[in-house]
Amino acid sequence: MIERLAIIGVGLIGGSLARALREAGAVGQVVGCGRGLANLQRARELGVVDLITQDPAESVTGADMVFVSVPLGAMRGVFEAIRDRLEPAAVVTDGGSVKGSVVADALGVFGGVPPCLVPGHPIAGTEHSGVEASLADLYRGRRVILTPLPETDADALARVTAMWETCGAEVTCMSVAHHDEVLAATSHLPHMLAFGLVDALARMRENDEIFRYAAGGFRDFTRIASSNPVMWRDICLANREALSAMLARFGIEMTDLAESIRRADGERLLAIFERAKAARDRYVDASRID
Template identity: 50%
Template sequence: MIERLCIIGVGLIGGSVARAARAEGLCHEIVGVDADADNLRKASACGVIDAGFSDIEQGAASADAVMIATPVGTFDVIFSALKSVWSTGAVVTDAGSTKCSVIESAERIFGEVPDNFVPGHPIAGAERSGVEASTVDLFRGKRVILTPLEDTSPLAVKRVESFWRSIGAKVSQMEPAHHDEVLAATSHLPHVLAFALTYMLGKKDEQTEIFQYAAGGFRDFTRIASSDPKMWLDICRANRREIVPLIHQFREELNVVAGLISSGAAEELFSVFADARNARQRFLDQLER
């Protein structure tokens, strides 16, 4: 049982962690830290947290479990504040979308990554953001990836793992660099494409009102372009080493496809489309498992 869980960043992810932990009776007390006073008030008012703090030191003091659920660009500031109240008896974890950048930030601030910090990433989200969008079952059936280092305390890893399992998530472990490589492909690249396409077509729409002829397929394809711009700015900067080469690889793939369309290469084009459809079916089959 956690005595005092401190959630730093009470948005979609932090709010949902709090709701789920409370529903499962995992903590005696849940406190939230957020720079946005209005957001803290909302979180308190709807019972997501027991108390809210604008100050990290105050909120994290005497917490035996800390979850950092803010955009990855904020970690230097957050680790610096946590440093002064760091307790070796507590377990600290995070929900940051990139892992190498978070680990590098911890190294920068602490000299070396504290052994009671367990880097983690729940693969769950929504196009809505903020505590109003948080739900009790956001992580049910979803994957959480932990990327502990060689020196990370096995007991701390076990406690974080058991926390996520208790709220319904499927936990796996991998190397931080592998996490960033995989997520660049399955999440970061698709988001960049959705943002770039919606940006480009948005400019066209201002001139010729094309959006009124777009339908359900377009709505689904662009859903992730409604994601939080600040969060995605941070992800792109934090994982640029993986994302930028992938963008160029995709540009090359598009160049090949454009060539096939131009030259009317029916067989090759059909096989790209059919392979894509089969690959997606393979993905769907896994998602249901």
């Protein structure tokens, strides 16, 4: 049971955590913190949070659990603001999509990784933003990756694990570097392709006409290009190295594919498509964790 939860950044990710914990009756009071007053007021109206404040330092007063769910570029500033105001027994965790940068920010601000910090990342989301988009069951049946460090307090890790399990999620632990590589492959690279494709088409002369003849597959394929641009700029900057490596790997694959098309090498094309279809069908079967 969490007595007082501080959510810094009451958007899709933070709002959904608050909703899930409330629905489970696993939290006493929720304090919401953000920059804009309108979003915070809406969060209170919706019953997602009880109290609101625009001051991160104030939000952590009396909180036994602090969840930081702002864009990655804002993490360091939040750490600075709360550093001297955390309760001695408080656990701090976050929902940032890259873990290396969050750990580096913590190092910079706290001068070492604080034992109370449990870096985390729920593998769930939608292309929508803000508290309006938050859902009580966003994390149900989904995975949450935690990347504890040698310094991390075992009790803090256990409390964060229990919190996510209460939301219906399955928790896995892995190293910071491994997390950032895996996510570069399965999330960050696909987002780059979707943004890049839509932008390339939008820059074509007859782009309105082009989009008019896009079918349902296109809508699904490009859904993630409707995601929050600021959040994605921050992810790119925070995971530059792993993402660059994945982009290079993908570039080699596409050069091969383009060459096969130019050479009219049907056999090679068929082999690529069959391998991809088999992997995707296998993934869809395997990715159900119910």
